[in-house]
Amino acid sequence: xxxEAVQELIESLKKSNIEKFSVVYxxxxxxxxxxxxxxxxxxxxxxxxxxxxxxxxxxxxDNLKTNRNITHLDLSSSQLSTTDMVY
Numbered sequence: 001x002x003x004e005a006v007q008e009l010i011e012s013l014k015k016s017n018i019e020k021f022s023v024v025y026x027x028x029x030x031x032x033x034x035x036x037x038x039x040x041x042x043x044x045x046x047x048x049x050x051x052x053x054x055x056x057x058x059x060x061x062d063n064l065k066t067n068r069n070i071t072h073l074d075l076s077s078s079q080l081s082t083t084d085m086v087y
Contacts, residue, residue: 010035013042022046022074030055037063037070046074054084061087 013021013036021042028036028047033056036045057080064070 006032010039013039017041020044020046022048023050024048025050027051028056030059033059034063037067040069042070044072044074045070046076047078048074049077050075052078052080052084054081057084057087 010032018039018041021036021039021044023046026047028050030053036042037060052075060073064073
């Protein structure tokens, strides 16, 4: 997907009332992770079997310190290190 297409998707999601969003077997870069965490209607985020890097785990951890919308985060089958678990 092009950056423009991703940006259009994010803008569309921000205007929706979608509460659950899932990515399965995907690759999420830092910018996309930040944008997904900013969608105010999301209550559940699932990143299942995703290639999540330490920087994305840090972004999630930092965001969840202030984000009160997300009540469920699923990182099933994603490869996380013991360092990642600190976040």
